[in-house]
Amino acid sequence: MNQAEVIVKDVTKTYVVGDSTINAVDKMSFTINKGELAIVLGPSGSGKTTVLNLIGGMDVVTSGDIFIGDTNLRTLDKKGLTEYRRNDVGFVFQFYNLMPNLTALENLELSVEICKNALNPQEILKKVGLGDRMNNFPAQLSGGEQQRVSIARALAKNPKILLCDEPTGALDYQTGKTILKTLHDMSKEEHKTVIIVTHNSALKDMADHVIHIKNGHVENEEYNEHPKAIEEIEW
């Protein structure tokens, strides 16, 4: 069970702004195991979005290595990263990013269509509790429902990791909780590695593994032997 899924090793990401350079991520290292629900926690400007971009294959490291399974993302070119994003990462956005002209089901199909080991979109939608809203357009769904479509879209790819960017950030308290519940259930039932990037420290109690980030470094890591049930979390 303690098989590493994501290994971030001595990763530095440098941005050049005008004449000066900024290390958004500075020699950062951490490991996330398979099936873990991990939370990358940090205030804005801490470098957490950069980490997300790097793990998600949306950006490349300046130095260091990121292993996803056996693959070193640093060795992948643009095409390789696209391949990686298409097959290995499920992405959940803060603002859902559903295609407004596609129904819930079609939004899943959009992502499944290009993917090798995809799952049946209809079943996934049923799993996230949207069996009866499949043919609705995003505008006809509530924020929470939209986010569940977004999660379903990520899951339908049958990815190695599920990468979530502030998944509750645009939702009200109660809806946010149901989304976290969905993510939690998916992690446990489908044995998916789920990485949630957030600034909301209240979420940390639900995670197996919390990585605190500050100024581009890992400040400390904690493991919860007994993560709290979502219902007990408050913020």
Add this chain to the structure above:
Amino acid sequence: MKAYTQSIYRSIKSNLSKLLSIFFIILLGIAFVSGIGTLSSMITNSFGEYYEEHNIPDLIIKDTSGEGFSLSEDEEVLDIEKDLSTYENYIKSTYVTVFDTSAVPALEETIIAQIEESMPGISSNISVDLLPNDFPLTRFSTIQQDQTIDTLTIVEGRFPESDDEIAVEQMQDSMIQYNVGDVINLGATFGGYKKVVGIIKNPLIISKYGEPDLVNQDLLEQIIYFYGDTITINLNIQLGAISIPISQALPITDVYIDIDPGFGRYLTGIYENEIENRKEEILNSILKDYPNITILTLEQNTSYAYLRSYCAKIDIIAAVFPFFFIAVAALVVSSTMSRLVEEERSMIGCLNTLGYSEKKIVTKYLVLSLVTCLILCILGMILGLFLIPSIIYPCLKTTFFTPDLIYLFSPLLGLLSSLGMILVVTLISALTVKKTLKAQPATLLLPKSPKAGKTIVLEKIKPLWKRLPFRIKSSFRNIFRYKKNLVMTIISIAGSTAMIFAGLSLLNLADALVNDPVLSSLRDTIAPIAILIICFAIIMSAVVVYNLTNMNIGERIREIATLKVLGYKESEVHMYIYREVFIMTCFGAIFGLPVGVVLMYLVIQLLDLGSLSDIQWYTYILSIAIILAFVILVDALLSPKIKKVDMSTSLKSVD
């Protein structure tokens, strides 16, 4: 107020590429329309001036008896001149001998008849051969001393100064080429060997196609001008051992008359009407006692008639196409403007919140589009009025001996279309601002929410919809999601396709004219106009597609970023955007084709030229192919914009 002006200046700057494309369309559209619109009057004016300068005869009195007007016996010519001089609009006249060798058989008969008269019974024993059978079809003509009507110009060399010398008319398609210094054998009857001392340009013969002879309407092979005002023929008739020498002057055939037409200039309908009236007056009153005459007007002059029908056809093209041009251009411009104004909503909302009155805001946008439109229309008119005639006029050289182009602007069409353009564009912009202002300032400050998706009619056809690949479904949804874009694109692409089709068809028609010599005057000059039409249509469709794709990308940066995050390849993302544009373009092109056919039907009817069957099959395919090719080209130009979209955009909030 300064900051307000500044803000407007800034929004112009930030939308520069879209605005420039609009400017370009206005400029080009107005230039084309005003240029084509002034073309025929500029041609008419240039040739009219030339006619004026060379005092082309308004009327030509022709002898129909074959005996001609005689000066020596009963002084008929002088009598006609005397009678004419009583006519109130008479200015002056001159008399000319024009003899075509096609009239030789008739002349031979006349000569035999004359001999028979003096020696009855003899005619059966003699034959008269004025010219060898293989003699080229020739016109012999005289030059009056100080000829003031139909003044001839020496193109090369000089006028003949003795009986041994002749001048020839400048080269036409049907003619034998001569150079100054050549010696021509005119045969014994017409004086034997003569030296060509000059090449002459006769204002009555300005078409290069050739001048038909007066008897059979065959094209003349040479036109020879003799020295002096009469042409004398000499021949010996052998009657056994007796040789009868005959020497006589050819009859005077034409009296050229210069009259005051009253109204109008050459090559106008008014002039022709007035002259027709004058002609009737003269025939029915002044010259009613002369039975053997006919009066010709310039309308019976081959060159004049060619030129006239040519100008009439240009006028028809100028009347049909500009309407189409301006309509499509105005549509493209105003829909782009309205989209630009919509993008200004937060600015408008902000101004509104700050307490700027609605009137002030609307006025600013109104003045802005009005002034811009006005400047562009003026520039376009100046450009078109000079440029298009100077492109097209030289093309007339293949058909006519063209005088120098004299710029005479007839800006009516340009002004009308400018007015239409200004009205439409300004009105649409003002209405959009007003409509935007109706919303509460608070809502205006928020970005416009993206249009919700919904099911489309096509989905009702389940068997078809089910079978469509998923990406195509998505494209179709998007196409119908933005109906305004759809309509605008289809109309403008259809318009452009129709124009390209019409342009290509005109080229086909021009090609078909090769087999019809009378119309092939038209051919070489229709081609450049057709090419202009095609070019304009291509540019317009390119601008439409550029604007559409550009805005499409702009409005969907977020979707593009998301697709990239989802692992769509660059090419797949590009296709996601382009497929829609491409499908819409295809619709537009398919709609455009029948419109083009109707347009061509109209043009063919009006031009009285060729038929729809002259349009080649490949023209149908080519017009669609050209449009699609340019769409692909424009899309390729915009590719970097899609490539540049950063995936991290997908993480940001909706704005």
